[in-house]
Amino acid sequence: MTSTPKAPAARRARANTTAPKPKAAAKPGRHAEPAPPPIDVEAFRQTVITRRSVRRFTDKAIPPAVLDDCLDLALLAPNSSNLQPWAFYKVQSPAKKRALVDACLGQSAAKTAAELIVVVARTDTYLSHAKLNLSSWPKGKIPKIVNDYYAKLVPLMYTQGPLGALGLVKGLGASVVGRFRPMMRGPFSHAEMKVWAVKSTALAAENLMLAFRAHGYDTCPMEGFDEARVARLLKLPDEAHILMVVGAGERAADGIYYPQVRFDRQRFVFTV
Numbered sequence: 001m002t003s004t005p006k007a008p009a010a011r012r013a014r015a016n017t018t019a020p021k022p023k024a025a026a027k028p029g030r031h032a033e034p035a036p037p038p039i040d041v042e043a044f045r046q047t048v049i050t051r052r053s054v055r056r057f058t059d060k061a062i063p064p065a066v067l068d069d070c071l072d073l074a075l076l077a078p079n080s081s082n083l084q085p086w087a088f089y090k091v092q093s094p095a096k097k098r099a100l101v102d103a104c105l106g107q108s109a110a111k112t113a114a115e116l117i118v119v120v121a122r123t124d125t126y127l128s129h130a131k132l133n134l135s136s137w138p139k140g141k142i143p144k145i146v147n148d149y150y151a152k153l154v155p156l157m158y159t160q161g162p163l164g165a166l167g168l169v170k171g172l173g174a175s176v177v178g179r180f181r182p183m184m185r186g187p188f189s190h191a192e193m194k195v196w197a198v199k200s201t202a203l204a205a206e207n208l209m210l211a212f213r214a215h216g217y218d219t220c221p222m223e224g225f226d227e228a229r230v231a232r233l234l235k236l237p238d239e240a241h242i243l244m245v246v247g248a249g250e251r252a253a254d255g256i257y258y259p260q261v262r263f264d265r266q267r268f269v270f271t272v
Helices: 009-015 041-050 064-074 094-103 126-135 144-158 162-177 190-214 227-234
Strands: 086-091 115-122 218-222 240-249
Touching: 041 190, 064 086, 064 190, 086 094, 086 190, 086 227, 094 115, 094 227, 115 190, 115 227, 126 144, 162 190, 190 218, 190 240, 227 240
Parallel strands: none
Antiparallel strands: 086 115, 115 240, 218 240
8 A cells, every 4th residue: 555645844834833813803793703613734635635536436335415415515615706606416317327427438437436426517597696695695684785796796797698799898898997997807708607607616526526535435527528418418508517527436446547646836836
């Protein structure tokens, strides 16, 4: 058995130096939450380090309670304006699961997975979710800034109009005003709306995979699939964009095909 790689000692020491200072008291009338409990950094580090793309799983089933907990943790991911533009399809019907495996080109990660979850970004739910944010407001009167944001600004920001005409006008306006002050530069097209939704949904997908790892199971995010066939299988509308199919299960002894390779951090991390 190979030993689990660890971050360099100096970096771990910097990460674990001192406890954060107590936060200043919230302003009167502002929402306040108690400080979160301490987190075991080493446990989290091992969760991240041992998460691998597993290509072959055992026959062991994932308990329904574990599956539900992993999905619930996925739904806690940060997302744009709390509009939660995602959907997760648990494909459990034997016939649909066989069809999905076929659409995934017969990959072992799909064929042997105990669960197959299709991760979808939605660009057509922002208006209903804006209204839901207001109707789900937890307590008291909705602050005016919140009400105005979801009732007025969200429809203006994300609606592109017929043939994208409104988005084009907004983009031209932002280009002019942006010469004089900082401006939001999108989304101003249906293509940019897809990118907007995908960014938030990808964060939720990572939550999902880390949650499975924390429960002792593994995953494989698959991009190799026939998107048109999967969309037809799930009866998805045109505004639903499939990011990946996640296979999940217990890692088989030969489930990881190759050693992990990561390039030096200096290639990606910059100080400016």
